[in-house]
Amino acid sequence: MNILVAISKTPDTTAKITLNNGGNSIDESGMSFIMNPYDEWYALVKAIELQEQLGGKVTIVHVGLSDSDTIIRKGLAIGAQDAIRVNANPESSNFVAHQISAIVESGSYDLVLLGKESIDYNGSTVGAMVAELLDFPYVSYANHLEMEGDNIVLNREIEGGIEKCKSSLPLVVSAAKGLAEQRIPNMRGIMMAKSKPLQVVDPVSVSYGAQTVRYELPTEKSGVHLIPADDMKELVRLLHEESKVI
């Protein structure tokens, strides 16, 4: 089974966000970036598990500039066989989806896996877009996946429950927590990753996509209102009269 895993780069959760020029851009100096956890912990590891079980190959695709190579090498160290970097800024989910689908069309893949969302924009749209561009079936929020003959059986997280579904291949799947167990790259993996192929390709042109106008920071909370531990009547009064939530 040949699997393409799309990974994205996100700021570390602990990153402090500051703006440049009154909101024209995010100040990335001093920010540390990581591989999006849903892509790394669940999508990539599940792909590697399937490859170990069924043979074939796991290829990483990433849309980004050369400063992304560190996280791509990490993906190779975890166990992917090779990687393709589309050399462009990931301008919008629409742009990224067009790049990923172009890579799928230029190769031969049975399964496209990606995280259920990136932890920066939480958009959750790229998977659906890739599926539509390729006319593939799409199963989102999968937390369990196994082969059953030629079909693939998945559990999909829905509000307050689980939907069990079945699809043929090729298929696009977005991965939720539980799909696989996080793997930490070992020394051998890190050494091998250095010599694994990382191909850099030019982007395909895309004529539309949402455009960023500006950024702003949210207004800070006014500060916590402390209530004495022996006066819970006061807390209840505030919840009712001041914040009107009960």
Added chain:
Amino acid sequence: MILVFAEHQNGIFKKNTLEAVTYARKAAELMNLSCGALVLGNANSPESLGIYGAHKVWQFDDIHFSNFDSRMFAKAIADIAIQQQCSVLVFPDSTTGKSLLGRVAIRLKADSVSGTHTLPDCSNGFEVKKKIYSGKAIVTLSLNTDIKVLSLTGNSIPSEKTGSEVAVTPVTCELPEAQVAVVETNRVVGTVPLPEAEKVVSAGRGMKGPENWEMIEKLAQTLGATTACSRPVADSGWRPHHEHVGQTGIAIRPNLYIAIGISGAIQHLAGVNNSKTIVVINKDPEAPFFKAADYGVVGDLFEVVPRLQEALEDYYSS
């Protein structure tokens, strides 16, 4: 025309659908358009969507929609949007809405935004805002194609009953064969799912062990709240994984979030800091959660929670 996708679950329109209908109505008024709600499959009283603001209700009642296949749903929505000459499509930001938004946007070659919390600003094109980096920043995005597709974050705009029932117009289009077959659906019954809950009572390691959860459940029951927990609690098996809120668990945005014995690690805050009112109960006055809280109680939870329980019971009985 603005089209709002009126998602239903076993025939019932959920809160986020009604919010999306009201949102679409308000956006339509800003743009001098009218607002039509699209129902796929068999739902209870589609005419009631008029009450929440729909000028028109279209229903495509076909048995195939009892099986969720994103490609089939997306084709139906896009085809009907074209038939009805819709220039803006609104989805609730649910697992279903988010699975469809991208497909529909591609079919219509439309710019899209998932999870906006604001009405469009049309003074300079079409701009909406979206919270990013776990609420640490807000981005304004401009959609420039003739058709725009967006989803509305839950609990950001309340539904309003401002209209009256409208007649249901049947619509139809050609449907492709489903690619994905739903084999079975299992839902937790009896409680409001966390992503939809308006009140959440959540507890962490400060509880010391799973045997102490009775008071959390009791508090939640009195409040009509859903219970949740922090990651270490779910990981040590004290509570089921579906209760885990935070960055890698479920992201929630209730009106009221009560955090008991949770220190407030940044990964936890990332999943809950869009809550409207946050109450933190913790014995450690240095717990980082207090910085994100509206109300704080510094004290031993085993004493504070029973007092809060008593105060709430008094409140609800008077």
